[in-house]
Amino acid sequence: MKSGKRIDVISEYQKRIAEKESLNLVVIGHVDAGKSTLMGHLLYLQGEVTEKTIRKHERDAQKIGKASFAFAWVLDETGEERARGITMDVGVTKFETEHRRFTLLDAPGHRDFIPNMISGTAQADVAILVVDATTGEFESGFDANGQTKEHALLARSLGVQQLVIAVNKLDVVNWSEARFLEIVQKLEQFLVKDASFKKSNLVFVPCSGFTGENLVRRSTPGNICNGSAVSDTSVPESVAAVLSTFSWYKGPTLIESIDKLDTPMRPIEKPFRMSVTDVFKSAGGVSVAGRLEAGHIQVGEAVMVMPGSEMAVVKSMEVNHEATRWAAAGDSVLLILSGIDILKVSNGSVLCTREAPIPVTTHFAAQIVVFDVKIPITVGFPVIVHRQSHNEPGVVSKLVATIDKVTGEIVKKSPRHLGKNTTAMVEIKLSGRAIPLEAYKDSKELGRVMLRKGGDTIAAGIVNKILSFGS
Numbered sequence: 001m002k003s004g005k006r007i008d009v010i011s012e013y014q015k016r017i018a019e020k021e022s023l024n025l026v027v028i029g030h031v032d033a034g035k036s037t038l039m040g041h042l043l044y045l046q047g048e049v050t051e052k053t054i055r056k057h058e059r060d061a062q063k064i065g066k067a068s069f070a071f072a073w074v075l076d077e078t079g080e081e082r083a084r085g086i087t088m089d090v091g092v093t094k095f096e097t098e099h100r101r102f103t104l105l106d107a108p109g110h111r112d113f114i115p116n117m118i119s120g121t122a123q124a125d126v127a128i129l130v131v132d133a134t135t136g137e138f139e140s141g142f143d144a145n146g147q148t149k150e151h152a153l154l155a156r157s158l159g160v161q162q163l164v165i166a167v168n169k170l171d172v173v174n175w176s177e178a179r180f181l182e183i184v185q186k187l188e189q190f191l192v193k194d195a196s197f198k199k200s201n202l203v204f205v206p207c208s209g210f211t212g213e214n215l216v217r218r219s220t221p222g223n224i225c226n227g228s229a230v231s232d233t234s235v236p237e238s239v240a241a242v243l244s245t246f247s248w249y250k251g252p253t254l255i256e257s258i259d260k261l262d263t264p265m266r267p268i269e270k271p272f273r274m275s276v277t278d279v280f281k282s283a284g285g286v287s288v289a290g291r292l293e294a295g296h297i298q299v300g301e302a303v304m305v306m307p308g309s310e311m312a313v314v315k316s317m318e319v320n321h322e323a324t325r326w327a328a329a330g331d332s333v334l335l336i337l338s339g340i341d342i343l344k345v346s347n348g349s350v351l352c353t354r355e356a357p358i359p360v361t362t363h364f365a366a367q368i369v370v371f372d373v374k375i376p377i378t379v380g381f382p383v384i385v386h387r388q389s390h391n392e393p394g395v396v397s398k399l400v401a402t403i404d405k406v407t408g409e410i411v412k413k414s415p416r417h418l419g420k421n422t423t424a425m426v427e428i429k430l431s432g433r434a435i436p437l438e439a440y441k442d443s444k445e446l447g448r449v450m451l452r453k454g455g456d457t458i459a460a461g462i463v464n465k466i467l468s469f470g471s
């Protein structure tokens with residue numbers, strides 16, 4: 001195919017961000033915290049979903065006895081997700097606020113789907129953490145087996161710096177200010193002290209995804225949020241009660257809070273890198289979806305797939321479901337590639353250029369933070385190594401030293417084991433295939449790893465050095 005005129009991507013990109021900046025937003029939180037309902041309702045209020053669609057979801061949901069899930073179905077699209085009432089895969093949608101363009105990733109809360117949650121969060125710049133304010137529910141999401149803490153730690157480890165915390169289902173607790181403040185106090189302490197978020201990067205917003213209160217606006221006598229698209233009778237508070245009991249809140253709505261989030265610096269001038277999250281055959285060639293981590297790409301250019309060093313040409317592309325001729329760092333893209341066998345590219349591959357290939361390795365040094373482990377990490381400890389949406393089995397092959405989290409100084413060389421909350425330098429060897437990986441100093445996006453074992457996340461870290469090179 002003819003590539004057409006070459007585009008000056010950097011100047012096009014400058015024009016685009018001058019118009020409106022783009023952010024990838026992930027919604028995380030404990031199972032049933034109300035993530036899908038909240039975002040489905042927000043999309044409806046923003047005009048991204050029609051009243052007709054919501055009415056249809058409502059009727060269909062009622063038929064299978066799940067009337068309260070009508071808004072959640074905007075994002076939970078598969079039959080199994082709807083029947084089980086849970087999110088399993090990462091749904092992707094786009095929407096706009098006054099100053100920002102968002103690509104929304106709705107991650108599953110159930111612990112069985114944490115690898116999918118990692119995949120969604122790895123693509124995100126910012127996150128909404130949804131917590132259920134209901135008595136007992138916030139507590140169970142927040143305890144050791146709940147996903148509130150794990151998701152927050154994972155998000156921080158994957159590079160998310162700004163967090164909007166939606167204190168949800170406040171309708172169930174009579175819009176109680178005391179309950180809201182109790183949750184803020186507990187969460188803030190954890191997020192700042194244990195998860196290393198900056199206090200100034202946290203925003204707490206009381207709301208109800210079900211009634212729609214404080215998502216886009218707050219109820220006033222002339223403007224009432226009463227979950228109008230849902231005819232479920234279980235809306236627990238009368239509108240009058242909302243007006244009188246929620247008057248204590250004077251802060252921003254959820255949409256105002258996310259509209260103020262900062263856009264991270266995009267490494268657009270660095271060598272081209274795209275991490276692949278999905279591959280499928282399409283009429284035009286091989287379709288490859290993923291996130292552009294660094295650099296830029298345009299139709300007609302050649303790309304190299306790592307591992308494997310196979311070459312392909314970009315035949316066409318889409319950003320946010322719209323055909324385009326170029327894409328830049330930070331974009332979620334779909335490339336149609338020609339000249340390549342579908343078997344040569346898979347979830348976890350990284351696309352780069354022949355001139356600046358990404359290293360491929362089975363052995364690397366990393367600095368890790370150990371989470372709440374039951375058994376201390378020792379040499380030979382088996383782990384599943386996650387890099388973005390990809391994972392491979394491996395072992396912790398060497399414990400180099402424990403280090404002071406604050407000063408970075410070595411506390412102990414060659415420790416025998418690593419316990420809870422330790423920061424340490426280790427070496428990791430993969431037992432199977434080599435993966436594309438970079439040192440963190442070269443790529444913040446492709447230089448992070450997460451270690452999991454037996455369904456638990458046990459550590460997160462950054463890659464200090466690649467110790468073996470494959471192709």
Ligand SMILES: Nc1nc2c(ncn2[C@@H]2O[C@H](COP(=O)(O)OP(=O)(O)OP(=O)(O)O)[C@@H](O)[C@H]2O)c(=O)[nH]1
Binds near residue numbers: 029034087210
């Ligand atoms: N009363 C009340 N119920 C809510 C609210 N938000 C969600 N729910 C209900 O909580 C249940 C779970 O909601 P979902 O939106 O599926 O929760 P989720 O966090 O997306 O669940 P997973 O994706 O499976 O983790 C549904 O019955 C919702 O109707 C709220 O603000 N108030």
